[in-house]
Amino acid sequence: MRVVITEDQGMLRGALVQLLEMEEDIEVVGEAGDGRQALTLVDQFHPDILIADIEMPEMSGLELAEYLKNNKSLCKTVIVTTFARPGYLERAMKAGVSGYILKDEPIEDLIAHLRQINQGQRFISPELAESFFFSEQNPLTAREIDVLRSAVSGEDTKKIADKLHLSHGTVRNYLSSAIQKMESHSRQEAVIKAKNKGWI
Incomplete structure (x- = not known):
């Protein structure tokens, strides 16, 4: 089994x-x-499995999984994380990850799960599956998520509009709707709430 970490x-x-x-x-x-x-x-060595954290510089583990899925890579993605956020798990499942494992699991268990995954099985830590089952549904639309993700770095409405190829007014409407759905008083508060739930 060839692995990139x-x-x-x-x-x-x-x-x-x-x-x-x-x-x-x-x-x-x-x-x-x-x-x-x-x-x-991954492009250089074509490993069987990519083990990835979620929150990393440049590209998150979820963005990596989405990229590999969209490009029909044969490399399986295994997320190893401290975050038991239902929104992250939902996004990971949509990205086709083969494993979603908590970092506090014993190394022997992680190795056993990697072997199962390499043979074509999938594994999700039971605690994560339970938190997902009892989680509230994400009320944000795909565009509202895009706009909030762009607002994470503090970009103003004009920069977000340019980045997403939307009009200034459209971005303001998406932000206003997202703030309302997150029961927040500002875009910063909406971003924090959405991020804590794993929705962006």
Whole structure:
């Protein structure tokens, strides 16, 4: 099993590389500290599995999974995360991830799950599946999500409009609708609430 690991915390990434390399049937062919670098390694080495954190510089683990799915990559994506946010899990499932595993699981369990996934199975940590089952539904439309994601970095309405190829008024309408749905008083508050729920 050929694996690429992407994790922005160097110490954690190094420990995971060492632990996986101790297994005779696992070869770590590359490691990356951000999503863009991970994508380069996947294109270069064509691994069986990409292990990815969610929140990383350049590209998140979810964006990586979406990119690989859209480009019909044979590489399976396994998200390993501390975030039990139902919105993240929902997005991961839509992106076709093969695994969604909490970081506090024992390494022996992670390795066993990787072997199952490499044989074509899928695995979701039970705690994550339970939180998803009992979660509230995301009220935001796809466009409202796009606009809120663009607002995360503090961009003004004009920059968001240019980035998404929308009119200034349309962006304002989407922001207003998203703020109302998130029961917020400002775009910043709406962004924080949506992010905490894993919806953006």
